[in-house]
Amino acid sequence: MYIKESKQKYDAIVIGSGITGGWAAKEFCEKGFKTLLIERGRIVEHRKDYIGEGKPPWVQPLRSKVSLSDVEQQYRIQKNCYAFNDSTKHFFGNDQDLPYVTANDTDFWWIRANQLGGKSLLWHRFCYRWSDFDFNANRLDGFGNDWPIRYKDLQRWYQYVERHVGICGQKEGLVQLPDSEFLPPFDMTAPELEIKKKLEKMFPDRKLIHGRQAHLTKPSALHLKQGRGQCQARNECQKGCSFGAYFSTQSSTLPDAAKTGLLQIAPNSVVESLIFDPASNRVKGVRVIDNEDLSEREYFANVVFLCASTLGSTQILLNSKNKAFPNGLANRSGVLGHYLMDHNYNAWANADIPGFEDAFYSGRRPGGLYIPNFYFKPDPKRPFLRGYGMSAGTYREGWTSIQHQDGIGLAFKQRLQMPGKWRFWLGAQGEMLPRFENCVQLHTSKKDKWGIPLLEINCRFSDNEQRMMEDAAEQGYRMLEKIGLENVKSGLHNKPPGSGIHELGTARMGRDPKESVLNGYNQCHDIPNLFVTDGSSFCSSAVQNPSLTFMAMTVRAVNYAVKEVAARRI
Amino acid sequence: MMLEQHDQSKRRFLQGLLASLGAGITTGLMSEKAIAAALTYHSHASKAPYQNQVLNKGQLKLLKVVCNTVIPTTDTPGAGDIDVHYFIDNQLQHCYDVQTHVRMRTTVNLIAQMSQTFHNRTFEHLQSPQQIALLTSLDTGLKPFSKTQQACFKQLKALICFGYYTSEIGASEELVYQAYPGGFEGDITYSGQRNYGSLAYY
Numbered sequence A: 001m002y003i004k005e006s007k008q009k010y011d012a013i014v015i016g017s018g019i020t021g022g023w024a025a026k027e028f029c030e031k032g033f034k035t036l037l038i039e040r041g042r043i044v045e046h047r048k049d050y051i052g053e054g055k056p057p058w059v060q061p062l063r064s065k066v067s068l069s070d071v072e073q074q075y076r077i078q079k080n081c082y083a084f085n086d087s088t089k090h091f092f093g094n095d096q097d098l099p100y101v102t103a104n105d106t107d108f109w110w111i112r113a114n115q116l117g118g119k120s121l122l123w124h125r126f127c128y129r130w131s132d133f134d135f136n137a138n139r140l141d142g143f144g145n146d147w148p149i150r151y152k153d154l155q156r157w158y159q160y161v162e163r164h165v166g167i168c169g170q171k172e173g174l175v176q177l178p179d180s181e182f183l184p185p186f187d188m189t190a191p192e193l194e195i196k197k198k199l200e201k202m203f204p205d206r207k208l209i210h211g212r213q214a215h216l217t218k219p220s221a222l223h224l225k226q227g228r229g230q231c232q233a234r235n236e237c238q239k240g241c242s243f244g245a246y247f248s249t250q251s252s253t254l255p256d257a258a259k260t261g262l263l264q265i266a267p268n269s270v271v272e273s274l275i276f277d278p279a280s281n282r283v284k285g286v287r288v289i290d291n292e293d294l295s296e297r298e299y300f301a302n303v304v305f306l307c308a309s310t311l312g313s314t315q316i317l318l319n320s321k322n323k324a325f326p327n328g329l330a331n332r333s334g335v336l337g338h339y340l341m342d343h344n345y346n347a348w349a350n351a352d353i354p355g356f357e358d359a360f361y362s363g364r365r366p367g368g369l370y371i372p373n374f375y376f377k378p379d380p381k382r383p384f385l386r387g388y389g390m391s392a393g394t395y396r397e398g399w400t401s402i403q404h405q406d407g408i409g410l411a412f413k414q415r416l417q418m419p420g421k422w423r424f425w426l427g428a429q430g431e432m433l434p435r436f437e438n439c440v441q442l443h444t445s446k447k448d449k450w451g452i453p454l455l456e457i458n459c460r461f462s463d464n465e466q467r468m469m470e471d472a473a474e475q476g477y478r479m480l481e482k483i484g485l486e487n488v489k490s491g492l493h494n495k496p497p498g499s500g501i502h503e504l505g506t507a508r509m510g511r512d513p514k515e516s517v518l519n520g521y522n523q524c525h526d527i528p529n530l531f532v533t534d535g536s537s538f539c540s541s542a543v544q545n546p547s548l549t550f551m552a553m554t555v556r557a558v559n560y561a562v563k564e565v566a567a568r569r570i
Numbered sequence B: 001m002m003l004e005q006h007d008q009s010k011r012r013f014l015q016g017l018l019a020s021l022g023a024g025i026t027t028g029l030m031s032e033k034a035i036a037a038a039l040t041y042h043s044h045a046s047k048a049p050y051q052n053q054v055l056n057k058g059q060l061k062l063l064k065v066v067c068n069t070v071i072p073t074t075d076t077p078g079a080g081d082i083d084v085h086y087f088i089d090n091q092l093q094h095c096y097d098v099q100t101h102v103r104m105r106t107t108v109n110l111i112a113q114m115s116q117t118f119h120n121r122t123f124e125h126l127q128s129p130q131q132i133a134l135l136t137s138l139d140t141g142l143k144p145f146s147k148t149q150q151a152c153f154k155q156l157k158a159l160i161c162f163g164y165y166t167s168e169i170g171a172s173e174e175l176v177y178q179a180y181p182g183g184f185e186g187d188i189t190y191s192g193q194r195n196y197g198s199l200a201y202y
Helices: A019-030 A068-074 A137-141 A151-165 A190-202 A221-225 A249-259 A310-319 A410-417 A463-482 A547-566 B002-024 B032-038 B057-070 B084-095 B098-119 B128-140 B147-165 B168-174
Strands: A009-015 A035-038 A263-266 A269-277 A282-290 A296-306 A347-353 A359-362 A369-371 A388-396 A422-430 A439-447 A453-458 A486-492 A530-532 B185-189
Touching (some): A009 A282, A019 A035, A019 A249, A019 A296, A035 A296, A068 B084, A151 A249, A151 A547, A190 A388, A190 A422, A190 A463, A190 B185, A249 A263, A269 A296, A269 A310, A296 A547, A310 A453, A347 A463, A388 A463, A422 A463, A463 A486, B057 B128, B057 B147, B084 B098, B084 B147, B098 B128, B098 B147, B147 B168
Parallel strands (some): A009 A035, A035 A263
Antiparallel strands (some): A269 A282, A282 A296, A347 A422, A347 A486, A369 A388, A388 A422, A439 A453
């Protein structure tokens, strides 16, 4: 299945093997296309290469911490990710090898996962459908362009991917957060059930619901057939999961693609540029630099799908400029690289929960609860545009909290041995407006070790996002105080864009080729056999996590591309 | 008893994994033996004498007593009994900057110095109640200790706790280690059982 050199012309090339690349490869293979999946990083085999899995802290030399020298030399940016530790660090990019530049007075955390499976191994697995309130948002307030698609265009594709992925959750019938096809949700704890009851009574416009996540709480026959098993509630997902209990390329899409016998994978292949044929106005193939020995090679296909991550795909397009496209391939519109977005996670609130001393739990739930966006309807009186969702959950304190309390000796050890008080937390996830000035471009002189110009990122949160986060901190405080929690606190972090690891935009869709790179099927307006289906295609960020939506868009785009090939339009 | 629970948890994982995957798994991908081998926990205990790195031998000797004063021996070993002082020295060397090294050396020296000042004896030779009283004063910032000295000691205390509760004894004997919980149960009755030593992130 793994190849290096190949002379054959493939039916389809998929660049990138993360969430969207895995889906594109599976769909093309199952539709009979001979497919080459190109991955810039190393091979990661399901189970075999999850080298941190199941290791308790005491067998790790630094008990889960990464040495200061490794952090400073190799993971200066990656260390900022909550999931970065000694058992997961091999799934993060090495910052030394993957430099980028940020414009003066700006900062951007670019979290990387350059290996087979990409960030599908590291993601937090939240899956929320978008609604027409999201697809209409740009049109209504004029920020960004109008999405060329609506909920009805994605609905059947959401359903299609959800059945395969396996998403736990509960039907709620919310207009702003359409229900998915669900497996049973994880339990709520006793205090969570009580807080839900009080909060929904005191704030009738708000709901506290089960988080919706790509975890097999009760695998279906389809999931078992994929070789996947039930979630064990270890909450150590980013180390890799031999059960395949969370969705990843390795656990779910790659095995199905491989089963067809039509898949080949070119690992360690850093795409330098796309090969464009001006005579036919088609992309003919891909030029790659070997990740390890830096040699060059080329691959050819009828159709090319870019699934290399938001900034990765845009970097490739920008670096594929030629006489016909002097500002970047498929960039006659001039918007390639612009309208970069993320989510803003900077507001938080927490509090003590009185009582519930006799309530406990077993296992480590790999997710939490969610307060869907209650600002989904535009309101000119609100001091900011768009809205936010909130992650939430409870925990019962243990030694990591109690260790900071006063105490020495026997009584202290006894206190550390027992569970402490219950706590509740909220974290906002705010929509970021699409703005032209938030952009990326190729650096004019600096290059990486593969000779590819570095990406220069110029992105900052605006006053709108700041006002939104201030409101989230205030609302968080109000909610926790009003439902009777104690020691309520709320506040703001100051994390830069990129910290949400939901980078979106820079090769947006649209109806008008003059103001967008892609049409409503993720197909380049300018080049019919080139598609971009990862987060770069997004016109807005909504408040929901984007992965489920770009899965659905990818599957829809493949379905469209296959028909276009059959009709000989590609 | 706790170690037994841990082993049972591991066994349940192996059984559960193979059962749940059933026919969907090919022998080329994995066998029970291969998974069992991959999950064997290797003890890294070495019989060679520990080579100090950040703290000197005298400071380590004192720190061992501090460890056992903060987390004493009960039905499970104390922090000093399981060499948390060596863990701290090694962790400081690899995970902390030079300023932290200086702060931790200064804190250990401060304990030695105050022991002489108050009792005219080394900390190691104080009676247990005197050791507890001295560290409690430092921990709570009582005079003559400053807020800065208190904060430095709190950091040392957190390192002691981290070393202890991420050790096998701390995580799986003093506390309950669920390697493979088998699922999440949100509402079970609490009736005095020990807390979990198994955490997702440390």
